[in-house]
Amino acid sequence: MKRNDLSEVSDAALVMRISRYQQDALAETYRRHAGAVFGLSRRLLSDAAMAEEIVQEVFLRLWNDPEKFDPGRGSLRAYLLAQCHGRSVDRLRAESSRRQREERDLRRTAEAGYDVEHEVWDLEVASIVKEAMVKLPSEERAAIELAYFGGKTYREVAIVLEQPEGTVKSRIRSGMRRMRIELAKSGVGVAGDQS
Amino acid sequence: MIELTHDEIEELLGAYCLDAVEPDEREAIEAHLPDCPRCRAEVAELREVAALLANNTADAPDGLWDRIADAIDGTAPPMRLDVGRRRRRGWAPIVLWAAAVVAILLLGWQVLDLRRENDRIQQQVAAADADRAAVTEANLALLDPGSRVVRLSGTGDERALAVLTEQGTGYMLAVDLPALDSGIYELWGADSNGGLTALGSLEQSGVVEFDASGEVQKLLITAEPSFVEQPTTSPIMQGTVV
Numbered sequence: 001m002k003r004n005d006l007s008e009v010s011d012a013a014l015v016m017r018i019s020r021y022q023q024d025a026l027a028e029t030y031r032r033h034a035g036a037v038f039g040l041s042r043r044l045l046s047d048a049a050m051a052e053e054i055v056q057e058v059f060l061r062l063w064n065d066p067e068k069f070d071p072g073r074g075s076l077r078a079y080l081l082a083q084c085h086g087r088s089v090d091r092l093r094a095e096s097s098r099r100q101r102e103e104r105d106l107r108r109t110a111e112a113g114y115d116v117e118h119e120v121w122d123l124e125v126a127s128i129v130k131e132a133m134v135k136l137p138s139e140e141r142a143a144i145e146l147a148y149f150g151g152k153t154y155r156e157v158a159i160v161l162e163q164p165e166g167t168v169k170s171r172i173r174s175g176m177r178r179m180r181i182e183l184a185k186s187g188v189g190v191a192g193d194q195s
Numbered sequence: 196m197i198e199l200t201h202d203e204i205e206e207l208l209g210a211y212c213l214d215a216v217e218p219d220e221r222e223a224i225e226a227h228l229p230d231c232p233r234c235r236a237e238v239a240e241l242r243e244v245a246a247l248l249a250n251n252t253a254d255a256p257d258g259l260w261d262r263i264a265d266a267i268d269g270t271a272p273p274m275r276l277d278v279g280r281r282r283r284r285g286w287a288p289i290v291l292w293a294a295a296v297v298a299i300l301l302l303g304w305q306v307l308d309l310r311r312e313n314d315r316i317q318q319q320v321a322a323a324d325a326d327r328a329a330v331t332e333a334n335l336a337l338l339d340p341g342s343r344v345v346r347l348s349g350t351g352d353e354r355a356l357a358v359l360t361e362q363g364t365g366y367m368l369a370v371d372l373p374a375l376d377s378g379i380y381e382l383w384g385a386d387s388n389g390g391l392t393a394l395g396s397l398e399q400s401g402v403v404e405f406d407a408s409g410e411v412q413k414l415l416i417t418a419e420p421s422f423v424e425q426p427t428t429s430p431i432m433q434g435t436v437v
Contacts, residue, residue: 038253055255
């Protein structure tokens with residue numbers, strides 16, 4: 001994909017264009033966010049082919065039902081990643097009973113995409129997020145990681161960590177809230193419900 | 196559905212944003228959210244945090260976009276009479292069209308009268324999106340002296356107009372059906388013996404083409420939980436072919 005005049009358009013405006021069947025707007029959305037969507041799904045599923053299917057589903061859904069995204073309720077990236085996470089976890093839970101998953105090499109694939117400016121920002125954000133994670137109490141961090149990247153329910157996390165379910169539930173929430181505060185301090189914005 | 200208090204739901208929001216709750220808990224939370232701005236705001240914030248956790252600078256694999264683009268090319272047939280797709284282009288064109296139809300009704304139901312409105316309708320059609328070919332076809336059918344017209348009405352203010360062509364194609368101009376919590380609107384054709392045939396499902400608004408090649412003396416609309424072979428509820432609108 002080549003850069004085009006949509007590169008400066010906001011995410012919300014891109015979705016408006018998608019609702020008018022403008023394919024180049026979807027292409028620009030893909031350019032901005034597909035890497036993150038793919039990365040999350042592959043991390044959860046340890047399977048690049050299945051992760052590609054998830055990316056395809058997420059972007060086709062945006063194409064078919066753009067009105068499901070409400071810019072007043074958060075960023076497009078958060079919306080797409082939530083879609084991706086939900087679908088990946090559903091797949092994971094269905095798959096895990098059927099076959100033993102094998103860990104695969106999470107090698108990077110290369111395709112021209114994000115511009116350098118975005119990439120630098122992403123790297124900076126990634127390092128801030130990592131720092132904020134490290135600052136969390138270890139029980140909170142473990143619970144969040146097992147739930148988000150392991151695709152486990154808080155009840156399953158409780159079994160793995162040998163802790164009461166109620167404790168795990170609280171730790172996930174308090175850890176996430178703590179992360180939000182830490183990230184805000186570092187200047188990484190976390191949008192809320194504007195409605 | 197399980198019953199959870201506000202506090203119990205609030206405690207689950209972190210796990211909910213990580214898709215780490217049980218299905219029955221998810222259901223309870225999602226039923227609660229529309230009525231609770233505080234929980235909604237927290238979900239929005241925590242979802243953003245989750246998105247940041249996923250921050251990743253890797254690119255998607257080669258060729259994946261091409262497959263998505265191919266899939267899209269196969270799903271955007273502008274001529275398709277798919278009301279659901281058309282509806283997201285906004286209500287305004289449909290409302291304009293509905294207004295045009297009502298105006299025509301006021302002028303009388305005779306086909307010759309409809310012809311007078313042709314220019315105005317053509318303007319409405321031209322202003323609408325290119326894929327609203329169904330409207331054009333329905334309009335042409337209305338203007339055809341051989342077509343038959345059905346005016347449907349219900350117990351309330353709902354009204355709708357259908358036109359049946361000599362060739363056996365019907366067009367339902369469903370106007371302002373009330374929103375359904377669940378289920379669909381289904382269209383029925385009644386023959387002279389009162390036998391009913393399912394003709395298709397309807398959205399709240401828009402133009403729907405249906406098969407009217409069989410004997411149709413009357414049209415009826417019912418609300419059904421899903422597409423059924425025979426109606427399970429009484430008609431909310433009906434009208435006789437004239």
